Amino acid sequence: MSDKVARSSTATRIQVGVLDNLIWVITLALFAIFSLTIPHFFTGKNIQFMFYDAAAIGMLVFAEAIALISGNLDLSVARNSGLTAMFVGMLLTRWVPGIPGWAGIILMPAVGGMLGAINGFFVGRVKLDPFLVTLSTFLMFDWTTYVINKGAIINLAPALVFPGGEKLFGIFFAIVVLFAVFGVMHFVLEQTRFGGYIRAIGGNAEAAGMNGINVPWMNFWVFTLAGTLAGVAALLYTGYLESIPSTIASGDAIFLAFAGAIIGGVSLHGGEGSIVGAFGGVLLLGVIDTGTAMTNVDPAVRGVINGAILLLAILIDRFRVTLRDRLLLPSRATRASPPAEERPRP
């Protein structure tokens, strides 16, 4: 957010700009290293696959980013995707086979949104802790997936598989979805009242309430939005796998959703972070995933690497925030020397 430094010196502005986009510097650096060291990494085909690979998890990262920026967190997004995919899959293939396959494209985001609204109701209206609420719904979503079907649905309609699995003019449609959702979410967060209120309740919910923002309502819509994105992820996973197994979007998915958002500079304490940063986090996950896949690293080792990179990213982020605050402190940049007792509070 370089617009936060309108009148400081050019040098400061460039430094802050680099810090704000540090995730992109890291992502591009790793991309360059892999391009130079891994044969066939830097090819159009592989780069496209990298984006394609990152699309579904990208939806979950955006969902988690929104939840975190609003001062909440959502442990259930990944399994929301799983349950949504399984529920809609069963609906289309077993329960009500008369529904056309393309209807799933609308149904998945809708069902995901409704599951998210359950979280929203309990956090917003009943005012329960988001960790506890989404922990409960995570367990419920997770096991309901197995309750309704143990195994995989494979005979899916081509229309349902299209968004996540097929190409349009030589480009995977999932990549188009990734960029479109990125654009919409960025616009919502930075340019609309709703987005401003997400940041406000995450920064200081009490103050937001004093200024007439309906905090319970905002919480409700944040979780509903996160659930809707989980529904879009369900659609992309379904196409990617060309089937709906009970294990869809399970395992690491939820942790990678957190990792992508946090690596991208979204604060666990609410209020801070951007969709541009989260997008950088998504791509870093994509670069790591494709890079390690191409070097035939043992999948177990890849998991360890993911964890180590997250820890490293958190360390870098702490250093980044400290440095950024030091650069932005107005007393350094513009004030001669304020009296000690007028110094800004931390």
Place this chain on the structure above:
Amino acid sequence: MTATTRPAQSGDPPEASARVPLLRLENIEKWFGTVYALRGVTLSIYPGEVVGLIGDNGAGKSTLIKIVSGVLPQTRGSISWKGQPVRITSVKTARGLGIETVYQDRAVVGNLSVAQNIFMGREPVKRLGFLQRVDKAKMRLEAERLARDLELNIPSPDQQVRFCSGGEMQGVAISRAMHFRASLVILDEPTTALAVSGVHRVLNFIRRLRDEDIACLFVTHNLHDVHAVADRFVIMHQGTVIAKRAKKDVTVEQLTSLQLAGTGSGEKKHDATR
């Protein structure tokens, strides 16, 4: 100062009967279960005047301002605004009437910019097809003007509020009242947590509000600060108004003994020092 336009105030201004008060509280009572917090509080605030509401902890000052700003409903009693009876049921109704409350530095969001904080909840928007987009340029411009007006030492309206000092944070909150043309600003202990320079700054804000003909209810137990700017004082003790004084009729020392008057021990202590 603009004393000529102001009624000669003593407890309740003599000419007041001729003027319609901006806010009139009549026999306000507030009970929490079987415990009362306010009893028979009657109080008027006239346009453009600064009223100091003083009293020790537990006097009922906070409860009273919560009722006026729409946070709590009163148990009994009536409120009128510009002569019309009103029911203040929420913060939004209070703001709709033109009552803004500045809660020290508690009502700002540190990680939002100065401009975003001033306009929070009431952002100007531009239409963009069927979408509404926050008009950031307008907010920035207006915030810059307000900051200059209030002499806030803020390098940019884009600066995050967490980098502001406590006094400046209150300045940001007061900018809201100025921009949205409030008629009454309630300041809750505005100088309590501030250093000397911050106190000066806030007292200047209050003088600015008065120059704009905005009435001010300055709630505090710091008599020195309030004596410097208020036109009139209302002293509360244990949920009731025990005295009203015009500034010209009272010194800080007299206010101190009034504030302590209700507490028998305070009076004795005061006498003992003589």
